[in-house]
Amino acid sequence: MEMRNQSGSERFVYEPDFIRVSPGDTVVFVPIDKGHNAVSIEGFGPGGGQPINVGFNKEVAVTFDKPGIYGVKCTPHVGLGMVGIIVVGEVEVPEAARASIAKLPPKARQRLELLLGQVGRS
Numbered sequence: 263m264e265m266r267n268q269s270g271s272e273r274f275v276y277e278p279d280f281i282r283v284s285p286g287d288t289v290v291f292v293p294i295d296k297g298h299n300a301v302s303i304e305g306f307g308p309g310g311g312q313p314i315n316v317g318f319n320k321e322v323a324v325t326f327d328k329p330g331i332y333g334v335k336c337t338p339h340v341g342l343g344m345v346g347i348i349v350v351g352e353v354e355v356p357e358a359a360r361a362s363i364a365k366l367p368p369k370a371r372q373r374l375e376l377l378l379g380q381v382g383r384s
């Protein structure tokens with residue numbers, strides 16, 4: 263999952279912003295551009311699941327052992343819609359995730375609604 267200032271016409275994005283993996287798989291966060299991080303959006307993931315905390319300008323590999331939907335946001339750019347999700351295994355969108363995105367800024371909320379809409383499709 264690349265952390266970028268620009269991808270096509272979109273500014274401040276994770277590329278891709280939707281990743282589907284199997285339990286036990288690893289996702290690498292790659293800082294293509296500086297000034298981005300990736301931290302968990304609360305309400306996502308399995309209850310008590312592993313938190314994601316990728317520091318600024320760091321390349322970090324995260325292994326996902328538990329099925330769930332993991333939401334990430336960039337602290338300085340969540341207001342500009344810099345969010346993404348990682349879907350691990352066969353899962354449904356938890357109600358807690360929907361409740362959680364209602365609290366986010368509009369652009370982040372809209373993008374997450376689109377991303378969550380892709381979860382049930384293969």
Ligand SMILES: [Cu+2]
Pocket residue numbers: 274297298299336337338339344
């Ligand atoms: Cu950012």
